[in-house]
Amino acid sequence: MISVSKLLCGLDAESDGLRYDAADGSKKPQISEEVQQRPVVVWNTTKRCNLYCEHCYAGADAEGAPNELSTAEGKALIDDLAEFGAPVLLFSGGEPMVREDLAELVAYAADSGVRPVLSTNGTLLTRDRARELKDAGLKYAGVSVDGLPERNDRIRGEEGAFDAAVRGIEACLDVGLKTGLRYTITEHNVDDLAGVVDLLVDVGVDRFCFYHLDYGGRGADISDVDLSPEATRRAVADLCDLTREYHDADEEIETLLVGNYADAGYLVEYADREMGTDRARLIYRYLRRNGGDPTGERVADVDPVGNVHLTQFWQGYSPGNVRDRSFGAIWSDESNPLLAGLRNREEHLSGRCADCAYQSICRGGSRLRALSAHDDPFAPDPKCYLTDEERGGEAALSRIESADGTATADD
Template sequence: MISVSKLLCDLDAESDGLRYDAAEESERPQITDERQRRPVVVWNTTKRCNLHCEHCYAAADREGAPNELSTAEGKALIDDLAAFGVPVLLFSGGEPLVREDLTELVAYAADARVRPVLSTNGTLLTRENARELREAGLRYAGVSVDGLPERNDRIRGEDGAFDAAVRGIEACLDVGLKTGLRYTITEHNVDDLAGVVDLLVDVGVDRFCFYHLDYGGRGADIADVDLAPEATREAVTDLCDLTREYHDAGEEIETLLVGNYADTGYLVEYADREMGTDRARLIRRYLERNGGDPTGERVADVDPVGNVHLTQFWQRYSPGNVRDRSFGAIWSDESNPLLVGLRNREERLSGRCAGCAYRDVCRGGSRLRALAVHEDPFAPDPKCYLTDSERRGAKAMARIRGEPSEPPAD
């Protein structure tokens, strides 16, 4: 995740230590005082879901997967993650609220000192279960909303899904559970982005996570409606402008970009153009600490039957199952060539990524999109929207380094 509000507006957040090794700069209590050394883990607790979203990376449906992890196995997984030092466990799905033991599992994670958070479509949240989850130790609920009512309901395959999600958000806020928005941007809903932010700010939401489409699960089936590079650039620009406008108006909303680390280079370029070279230089230092695309390093996934994945989106490959080996043993297995390759990807990146001025803060972007389009996990991310001159470092990077810039070729 890339915190636009932190980088452009100096907004403190509880993840500053985790993400930027900047805990001492924040006045807020921190998830951890230092940049994470172990991955945040997404646990797809079930494949069952009451909706049918067009971009669902887990390809969830009305039925659960056969032989999903039991309550006892889930607790064993949590013990395993705690022993390995995992800082955060994201309960996801399918729809995790269809599991009757969700509150019990959240409480177990909290007791094990693994920070429990939730990813949900929000339609099954009520004041009662939101209060139970908060009292069990849940620290945050991310609710997926993908447009204003008509577009959201079409994307999510259910009439009334938007209104039900907003009721779920209000239920969480009513019981004091920190709640944010999750929004996957495609051609189908990009025009609703500002309207959704405006509406939910009025509801009381102050955290917004904007996801680029990754080509996993049903997301791969709609790659043709992914935003083109120039449209992606425009949407990210709009989000940067919107964030600054809200902060200038005194609204401390937290905005984050997820899933396309070309955003790192663009944020430096945006800051240099709109805010000056000193701000661009500071942003680049934060991004160097962040470390770029986290696939195979700072994020991991466990699916409903215990298979470990390199991110929650990369469901077609697994280096092992937690029923056979501990998560720590799987994640630390240096004999796995793909894991080793991803952790040393700079020397393997090819094409325009190989010589990019932002390679160290982007690290090639989505390896899953590269694999889906080029059949090579070290090929360029097809969603990179930086210009040739930006990738060469001819403009902002030259000024940041105090070097003369070469004339742009584009």
């Protein structure tokens, strides 16, 4: 994740230490005092879902997968993650709210020292369920909303899904559970972006995560409605402008971009153009600490039956199953050539990624999109929208070469 509000506006967040090694300069209580060493783990707790979203990376359906991890196996997984040092466990799906043991598992994670958070479509979140999860130790609920009512309901395959999600958000806010929006941008909903933000700000949401489409699950089936590089660039620019407008109006809105690390290079360029080179250099330093695309390193996934994946979107490949070996053993086994290659990807990146000036803060972007487009996990990400001048021009190189040193806290 790339925090637009942190980088452009200096807005403190509880992830500043984990993401940018900037805990000392933040006024918010921190998830971690130091930059992330172990992966955030997404657990797809079930394949069952009450909706049928067109871009679902997990391919969720009305029925769960055969032989999904039981409560006891889920707790064993959480023990594994705690021992390995995973900082955060994201309960996802399918729709995790359909699991009757969700609150029990959340409480077990919280008691084990692994920060529990939730990804949900929000439609099953009542005030009682929200309170139960908060009391169990849930720290955050990310609710998926993919447009204003008509577009959202069409994308999510259910009339009334938007209104139900908003009720779920309100239920979380009513019981004091930190809640945010998750929004996957495609041609189908890009025009609703600002309207959704404005509407949900009125509801009381102050955290917005904007996801680029990754080509996994049903997301691969709609790659033809993914934004073009040019349209992606415009959408990211609009989000940057929107974030600054809210900040200038004294609204502390946290905005994040997820799933396309070309955004990292673009934010440096945007800041240099709109805010000055000093700001661009500070942003570059933060992003270098963040480390670029986290696939196979700082993010991992466990699917409903225990298969480990290199990111939640890359469900088609697994280096092992937690029923056979511990998560830590699987994740640390660099005899796996793909896992080892991703962790040393600078040696393998090809094409425009190989000589990009922003390689250190992007690391090639989505390896899954590269595989989908080129049948090669180390080929260029087709969603890169940086110009040749931005990727390797004298201005970019000069700026990077001048960015050595330690980032300071924002004013």
